[in-house]
Amino acid sequence: MIASSTDSVSTFDERGLLVVGPGVLGRLVATLWHEQFPTAHVVAESRTPASHGALRSTLPFLELRLAQASAVNVPRFRHVVFCAPPSQNEDYVGAVRRAVEQYWSGAESPEDTATFIFTSSVGVYREPTTPATVLREDSPVVTEPTEPGASPSALKLLACEEAVRAANGTVLRLAGLYNLERGPHRFWLSQGKVRGDPEGLISLVSYHDAARAVVAALQQPQLHGETLVVVDGQPLSRRQICEIARQHPLYANYSMPTFEDDQASTKSRPPGKRFDATQSRAKLGQFKYDFESFAAFMEQMAGREDVVSGHHARMDRA
């Protein structure tokens, strides 16, 4: 796909970036991009104006726009990341398709670094049935919404992925995202109960590293039509995630939650998903995670006075 000469100026801004979905991840990506390319034009597109006040005060370099207002004749960007989740989107596949077809300049050659990134989820992989199974980029994905472990959005995400790869964009399947204040640990500890096997494994990645992976992907030449996995090196059980979080001062006063499937027969329990993401790391330029595990992240956060006192550093801020 090659941009036409009538496209407006952002097509020719070599480092221009459009972030569709300026939530926790999108803001981190925008920030990292701006730090690396301070003069680049960075635009954020949201569905509603709800976040615009906060975005204006925290990320003043961002130009803001609304999805509905940008249906026709919008400038194309060489770098686009679609990082809005499927929730609360009636036509999610349509929104992703529009972004890849109408917002992106496309890549002019296989070496071109013009990149479209779609942030999908490891939730699209079929649930393994044996604990020894290690999933890789091309492991089987969900085909039926009724499959055990199939998330309601898995089929929607897969349809989006297909549209993105067909246009030579790249899919990053992200593990469960967390920062200090957001993620499964926060949800479970504040709910006081957990649905699911306490020993079932969850693969995670920090928002910080997920954003770094997106920024790395946005700059890789020859990364077109690929599917990569972004996941840290240590899957943890639901129980371990809660135990680790409770060692941080922010969660020290929370009790361990109750696990609703604690009594289920061990045979009927799916073991959870573990990954070997070696290939993906290589394709992201030998990408190295700053946090190899949730435990390492929490330990490092606990050692930070600014975090404990409530002034969070960028890497864990929402």
Ligand SMILES: NC(=O)c1ccc[n+]([C@@H]2O[C@H](COP(=O)([O-])OP(=O)(O)OC[C@H]3O[C@@H](n4cnc5c(N)ncnc54)[C@H](OP(=O)(O)O)[C@@H]3O)[C@@H](O)[C@H]2O)c1
């Ligand atoms: N959270 C996880 O554990 C997890 C796991 C795997 C993958 N992911 C993926 O990671 C990405 C980032 O997630 P996140 O946690 O950063 O999300 P988030 O904080 O919930 O932010 C979502 C943002 O997208 C905006 N948005 C929603 N629909 C939109 C649309 N159609 N067009 C433009 N903007 C839209 C929302 O604002 P408005 O509603 O105001 O527009 C909000 O700013 C998503 O693609 C998600 O599917 C998340």
